[in-house]
Each structure stands twice: as structure tokens, then as C-alpha cells.
Amino acid sequence: MASVEQVQSVEQPSASENGGAPARPGIEVENPATGEIVATVPDLDADAVAALAARARAAQPGWEAYGFDGRARILLRAQKWLMDNADQVVQTIVSETGKTFEDATFAEISYAANAFGFWAKHAGEYLGDERVKSSQLLVKGKKLMLRYRPLGLIGVIGPWNYPLTNSFGDCIPALAAGNSVILKPSEITPLTSLLMAEGLRECGLPDDVFQVATGRGETGAALIDEVDMIMFTGSTRTGRKVAEAAAKRLIPVSLELGGKDPMIVLSDADLERAANFATYYSMQNAGQTCISIERVYVEEPAYDEFVAKVSEKVRSLRVGKPDGPGSVDVGAITFPPQLQTIEDHVTDAVDKGARVLAGGHASKQGGGRFYEPTVLVDVDHTMKCMTEETFGPTLPIMKVSDADEAVRLANDSPYGLASSVFTRDTDRGEQIARRIDAGATTVNDAMINYAALELPMGGAKASGLGSRHGAGGIRKYASQQAIVITPRLALKKEPHMFPYKGRTSRLLAGVFKFLYGRGRRD
Ligand code: NDP
Numbered sequence: 080m081a082s083v084e085q086v087q088s089v090e091q092p093s094a095s096e097n098g099g100a101p102a103r104p105g106i107e108v109e110n111p112a113t114g115e116i117v118a119t120v121p122d123l124d125a126d127a128v129a130a131l132a133a134r135a136r137a138a139q140p141g142w143e144a145y146g147f148d149g150r151a152r153i154l155l156r157a158q159k160w161l162m163d164n165a166d167q168v169v170q171t172i173v174s175e176t177g178k179t180f181e182d183a184t185f186a187e188i189s190y191a192a193n194a195f196g197f198w199a200k201h202a203g204e205y206l207g208d209e210r211v212k213s214s215q216l217l218v219k220g221k222k223l224m225l226r227y228r229p230l231g232l233i234g235v236i237g238p239w240n241y242p243l244t245n246s247f248g249d250c251i252p253a254l255a256a257g258n259s260v261i262l263k264p265s266e267i268t269p270l271t272s273l274l275m276a277e278g279l280r281e282c283g284l285p286d287d288v289f290q291v292a293t294g295r296g297e298t299g300a301a302l303i304d305e306v307d308m309i310m311f312t313g314s315t316r317t318g319r320k321v322a323e324a325a326a327k328r329l330i331p332v333s334l335e336l337g338g339k340d341p342m343i344v345l346s347d348a349d350l351e352r353a354a355n356f357a358t359y360y361s362m363q364n365a366g367q368t369c370i371s372i373e374r375v376y377v378e379e380p381a382y383d384e385f386v387a388k389v390s391e392k393v394r395s396l397r398v399g400k401p402d403g404p405g406s407v408d409v410g411a412i413t414f415p416p417q418l419q420t421i422e423d424h425v426t427d428a429v430d431k432g433a434r435v436l437a438g439g440h441a442s443k444q445g446g447g448r449f450y451e452p453t454v455l456v457d458v459d460h461t462m463k464c465m466t467e468e469t470f471g472p473t474l475p476i477m478k479v480s481d482a483d484e485a486v487r488l489a490n491d492s493p494y495g496l497a498s499s500v501f502t503r504d505t506d507r508g509e510q511i512a513r514r515i516d517a518g519a520t521t522v523n524d525a526m527i528n529y530a531a532l533e534l535p536m537g538g539a540k541a542s543g544l545g546s547r548h549g550a551g552g553i554r555k556y557a558s559q560q561a562i563v564i565t566p567r568l569a570l571k572k573e574p575h576m577f578p579y580k581g582r583t584s585r586l587l588a589g590v591f592k593f594l595y596g597r598g599r600r601d
Contacts, residue, residue, distance in 0.1 A: 106266050106293065111177035111411040112400040114446025118175075120269045120293040125301035128261070131290045132305035135232050135259035138287035143229055143257035147203035150255055156282040158195035161188065168274060172242055175268040177411025177447065179401045182364045187243040190530070194251045197532040198553065202255035205550045206557055216594065217575070222564040227557035229257035230331070234306035236299045236321065237272075238313045239265035239413050240367040240470075245335070247275045249310045250289060252553040259288050263302050265313075267414055269293045300324060308556065311335070312369075314468075315494075315541045322544070333545035333555050335369070336538055337468045338496030341489035342372045342525065343511065345482055346380040348501035352523065354388035356501070357474060360525040362396060362452050365409050366472040367417070370497040370519070370526050374458075374465050375476045376485040382478045386456055389474065390436040396452045398472075399444050409472055412448045421450050421471035424464040428475065433458045438472070460491060468494070482511055490516045495539030499525040516540060 105119040123131075142150070161168060165188050172183040211223040233253040237246025246264045253260045264272040272291045279289050292298055296317070303309050303324045311321045312335040325332035342360075344353045361372040377385050396408040412418045418441055425439055438451030455475040458465050464475045479485045489498060498517040502508045508522035518538045519528045528534055529548075537546025545555055574583055 106269070106295070108175050108267070108270055110174050110447075111413050111415075112173075112445075112447040112449075113177075114448075118270055120273070122266075123292050123294040123298050123301075125297075125304070128292050128294075128298060128301040129305055131261055131287075131292055132232060132302075134287040135261055135290060138285055139229070139231055139257075139259040141285055142254075142259060142288045145257075147207070147255075150257065151199035151202065153279075153282055153284050154195045154199040154251065154255060157279055157284075158192055158199070160278045160282050161192050161195065164278065168243065168271065168278075171270050171274050173401055173410075175242065175270045176239065176413045177401070178364055178367075178413070179407055179410045180404045182410060183243075186364065186368075187241055190241075190244040191248055191251070193530070194248055194532060198252045198255040202252070202553060205553050206256055216590070217573075218563065220566065220569075222562075222566075224562040224564070226560045226562055227256075227554060228560055229557055230307040231258060232306045233258045233260045233556055234302040234309045235260060235262045236302065236309065236311045236313065237262065237264050239267035240364065240369070242268040242271035243275070245312045245369075247272055249312065249547060252547075253310065253556045254284075254289060256553050256556040258307075258556055259290075261290050261292050261302060261306065263292045263294065263299045266293070266295045303330075304328070306330065308332070310547075310555075318543070331555065333537075333547070334543045335536075335547060336496075336541060336543045337470075337494060338369050338538065338542050339373045339466065339468050339492050339494045340370055340497045340499070340517070341485075341492070341515070342375045342499045343482070343485040343489060343501065344375060344377040344381055344385055345485075345500070345502040345504075345507075345511075346378040347503045348381060349503060349523070350381055350385050350388060353501040354385055354392060356499070356525050357385075357389050357476075358392040358396075360499075361474040362393065362409055362472045365412060365450070367413060367470050368526070370529060371470075372474065372499065372525055373469060375474065376479045376488055377476060378482065378485070379478055379480055382476075386436065386454075386476055389476065390454050393437040393452045393454050393474065398442060398449050398451060400447055409449075409452055412450055412471065415448065417470055418448055418450060421469055421473060424462075424467065424469045424471075425453060425455065425473060428455050428458055428462040428464045431459075431462050433462060433464070433475070460488065466492065482507075486511060486514050490514075493541040496542035497521070497526065497528070518542060518546065 103122045106122050107116045108118045110117050169183045206227040209225040235249045250260045250262055262272050276291050308331045309325050310333045315336040318334045318336040398409045399407045401410050433455045434457050436454040438453030440451050442449040442451050450471050453473040458475040458477050495517045497519040498515045499521045500508045500511045512520035516539050532548045535546040535549040537543050
């Protein structure tokens, strides 16, 4: 088993590995809950990334030759490895993110374990050869095939909020499809990816099929220059840069970006359930989840009771340094500049007339970085907390007159990642769900669509391009090839070929008219 010590002692590339350039200073990884430096990792430059890519390309054909069954065997071993080493992986995630044991276990370990099994089982089904039938007369009698082939080398660039789920998680289908993968984790949280690389090696993944390129944004940019496809998760701002770089090279790109997810609470909702969900899915992972509830619209008759319930629940949350299962509810703010964004959004709201019913301040405990779980009311769309991604433990709640106003405000956003509607009338809930411009909507639930890997997960509007999960979540890592096979016993020449003869051409034109022109149309 790989230990944290092994992960921490990742070596800097030598001058020869680094294109002759002297090694750059490493990147220090901080535990956000304590302020301690827990490791230092290499900061790879473009030459080092190119060297990784060359190795990955050399290894890919051998991995593709394993076939779906061979690759599934390794992925299933990795699933077992993850369960056997869950304590170690959780400890590593917690040490670099400052999140709670539960946030690391429920939303990261359980996701990756499920994903290993899901892609091992379904890769062949989604990517296997398909026999196709056509109504086109010109291909009658021929064998038509759709074949998916791995793209070759996939670059995955990930954010800091879920180092296992959102950085490493996207590598699993890319590997299952037969590609080599280079993962560039966030410079803030590289340790989990390095540990997973150790784990995959122990499970028999051939050398160089999966590699980790630690570094900063520059390393990510260098990776885009080397790969055949880029899977990016992160902010909309960086996502645009990634899309531009991919466009220059004409390589496919899949983008999972920011969100400002609305929750709508109708007056007939089960308010106890709605309040529990609003509290949990806004504060879980300290609000640092792309699909966390970021704003709530409540119909007037339910507003006071809902606000009272949520405020009480949020005030009771325990914030602080995680120390094993059940120790705290809300962990640290992982990314230092995020704290300023959260403070800015709360201050801006208060300056414009919002009231704070819970929290409202940063909280320094030891050397750690925390923000009190916060409830804001009397908010509107002039305030940043209602229009910009806060990505922290804050919940602004706005009163609306009816469902139409709620839908209009929910859609009044550049983002469209996920959303939720709470009502006892599930038919009405579904109708409202269909009117929200978002990649996902849950009725009487939140975020849980992410756990169903059969469903696509991707954002509308500025929340992304493409999706993860489902058939599309693995087909994006493959190119399509159409294969048409004409049987051995075929005509020497087809009737539509040279030389054109009036009689044959008129006959064929008549056949097209017969096939496509009969009958009346409206
Ligand atoms: P960033 O966009 O800042 O960074 C994402 C990754 O891109 C990091 O690894 C970063 O490296 C790297 N990067 C930075 N600049 C470049 C560049 N020019 N070219 C290539 N790569 C680059 O996002 P955060 O890490 O701050 O993550 C938070 C964001 O991610 C939030 O907006 C959140 O909503 C979104 N997100 C979306 C999800 C979804 O599924 N839609 C899921 C999870 C998060 P480095 O960190 O070293 O600078």
C-alpha cells in the first residue's frame, strides 16, 4: 500500500527529465484546517509534461490491446484497493482539503468506488461495435458498423474541491475506454491523485498508462498542447481559456464549470424535509461543491417557517478542524482566495440591505481557515450572493410571490448546472423542473443525480460543454468510425455509376420519387 510518506516524497524531475532546465522549486501543499505544510510536489514545466506524454503514447496501444475485459479486471482490482485503503485515501483527502471525514467518505470514496465498478461493467456496452441498419436504398445488402476507438492520450485537469471525485474520477472512464491519461490536479490538492497513481500501479495497471502532472495553471496549459482530448473541471473563467487552447489545436474538449444552483420551495412543500436539504446541500463540503444549493426562492406562505427552520439548523452546525468521524459538520475553506470571495459576497449583501440570521464571519481556529455557516435573508438579484458563484457555506433565501417568479429568477443567471424544486405535488414539480435551464433538476431532493452514473451530468449555459456519466460520459473519450462492408459477391458496377445513361438516370430518379414523394403532406 502506498503511504502518505511515499506520496509526500515525490521527486522533482531531474534536469535531463526537465529538458535540461534546472528543476523549479516544488509546490508546498498546505492543510487548510491547520495551516501546516503536509507535502511538497514537483512543479512540472512544459518539457516535463511533453516527456510524460511521450511515455503515455508509447504505453497506450498495449493498454488498448487489453480489451474491455482486461481493463475491467484492473478497474475492479482498483475498486477493491480503494476499499482496502479507504482510511489512507480519506486521510490524504482530508489533509489537503481540510474537509470532514464524512465529506471525504460519502462524496469521494463512495463515488470513486462506484465509478470503478460502473465503468468496468458498462464500458464495453457503451463502446462496443454497433451493427447499424439503414433505410437508404444505396446501401442495401451491405454491412454497416459503428465502431468506437480510443482517442489515444487524454488530459484531465481538475479543481481542488473534490480531488478524488472530480479530478481522478474522470480518469476512470477515459482509462476504461482504452486511453492513456495524464491528470493535472489542482496545485492546492495534488496528493490524492498521486496516491491513486500508486494504487493503480499496485493493481497492475501498466506503467505510464496513468500519470500525474503536478504543477500550476501553466502545467495545465502545457498539457493541453500534448493531448488528443481535454477533460476540464474548474471555473468558467479558466474553462474559456481551456476551450480556446483546445480550439487552436482542434482537439475535443469537455468542460464542467461553475454553478449558482437555485432551490425552489413551493408553499405545499414538506418544509422540514426542504429545510434539512437546504441546510445539508448548501453547507456540505463547506459549500465548496459545484452543485451545492447556492440560493433559495420560497413562496410567500411558506417563507417564515422555512427561514426559521433553516436558521435554527444552520446555527447548530459545528465548524472546525476535522478529527475523525463525527468530529465536526463543516470543515475548512480549502482555497485561500475563496475566503475573500465569501466575505465579499456577504459584505456586499449586508451593505445592500440583507440581514444575517446565522454566521456571517470568517473564523480562525488555530492556523486553519474557516467560515461560519451563514444564512442571509432580504436578498435580491442586485447582490453578488444571488448572482455570482460564492462557493462557500452561505445560504441566501429570497421570498417570491409564486412559482412563476421563482422560475424566472432561477433562470436569471449565466449559469445552469443543477437545481431543485420542493413540493408535495410531484407532477407540478416535474413541470417546473422542465422549465429550469439547468443540466439537472431534482424534485424533493438535491445533488443526488450525481450519484446515478447512468444519468448524464453536465451544465447548461456558462456551466459547461458536454457531460460526464452515462453513454456520453465515455463516448467523448473515443472517436467514431463508420465501417461499411460490401459482400464478396457483389455487382462489378453499381447502377448509379459512369457512364450516365438517360434511361437509367430517369429510372433512378423515378425510384427516389416513389420512395420519398408519395402521398399527401399537411
Ligand atoms: P480553476 O479554474 O481555478 O482551476 C481548475 C484547474 O485548472 C486547476 O488544476 C488549475 O491549476 C488549472 N488551470 C489554471 N489555469 C489554467 C490554464 N490556463 N490552462 C489549463 N489549466 C489551468 O478552478 P478551481 O480549482 O478554483 O475550482 C473551483 C471551480 O470548479 C468552481 O467554479 C466550481 O464550480 C468548479 N467545479 C465544477 C464542477 C462541475 O462538475 N461542473 C465540479 C467541481 C468544481 P491550479 O489550481 O494549479 O491553478
